[in-house]
Amino acid sequence: MEQESELVTGEAVVLDVRAAKLASRGLAMIVDVTIQLIALFVAMLVLSQVAAFGDEALALALFLVTLVLIMVGYPVIFETLSRGRTLGKMALGLRVVRTDGGPVRFRHALVRGLAGFFIDFWALGLLGAVAVITSLLSPNGRRVGDYLAGTLVIRERMPAARTPYVGMPPQLAYWASQLDLTRLPNELALAVRQYLSRTSELRPEAVEALGHGLAQQVAATIGAPVPPGVPAWAYLSAVLAERRQRDQAKLQPPVQYGQPPYYPQAVAPAPVTQPVAQPIAQPAAPPEPVPENPFAPPG
Structure with missing residues (x-):
C-alpha cells in the first residue's frame, strides 16, 4: 500500500506523490537482492579458483571484501549515480529523495547502504525483520537507514498537481x-x-x-x-x-574552456566611409511613475 504525500522535487516543484510503502519497496528489494546474489555467486566461482591453489586464507579474505562490496557498494553506487535509484527501484518506479524532496548524494546513499547492511537487513536486521517492522510503524514507510540519512522513498511515476510560486522576485x-x-x-x-x-x-x-x-x-x-x-x-x-x-x-558539471583555434588571415584594408549626419537629439521622455507596491501577490 502507498500513502498520499506532498513532496518537492529537486527542481523545487511541489508534487502530489505517493510515499512507497512496504509492498512496492519489498518487490524492489527482491529484484536488487536477486542481482546481488547472482553477482555474489559469480564472485564465489572466481574465488574458488584461488582456494584451489591452496591459499584458503586469501580466498576467505577476498570473499569477505567482495561480500561487503556487493551488499553495500551496489546500492550506494547506483543511488549515487542515478540520484536515488537502484535497478529494483527503476523497475518499480521508485526513487530515494531527501526529506525536503531534493536529490540524494553520496553521503545519503552511503548512510543508507551501511544501515541497510548492519541494521535493517543482514548483520543485525534478522533478514529484513527490522526493516519491515520499522516500515510498518513509519507513516511514510521509512526504515532505519532512511531516518539516519534523512531520506524517503517515493513513487515517481505520478502526475504533477500544482507548481507553487517559488520564482525569484x-x-x-x-x-x-x-x-x-x-x-x-x-x-x-x-x-x-x-x-x-x-x-x-x-x-x-x-x-x-x-x-x-x-x-x-x-x-x-x-x-x-x-x-x-x-x-x-x-x-x-x-x-x-x-x-x-x-x-x-x-549538480552541473564544470564547463571546460579550451584554447580556440587560430586561423591566420590576411588583414583587409579598412573601407573608406563617408561621414554620417548625426540625428537631431530628441527630448527625453518623462520617467514612468513607480508603483507603490512593486511585488505582485502570489498566485
Missing part, C-alpha cells in the same frame, strides 16, 4: 545572492514550500499570519531579516529560489 535577486543559506534546514525549507503552494487556497489574513511566522523563523536561521517593505511571501520566495539555484549549480 526581480527586486530581491541581488539581495538574495548575498545570503548565507548553509544553515537553512531541510524541514523548514519544506514547510515554506508547502506554505507557498497553498497561498491561493488560504484567506488573506491566514496567508499574512503564516507567512510572517515562517519568515521570522527563516530570518532567525540565516541571520537576514526581512527587508523593509517586502512582503513575507516575497522574502520566502527569494530565499527558496536562491537555495534552489545554488543546489542546481552544484
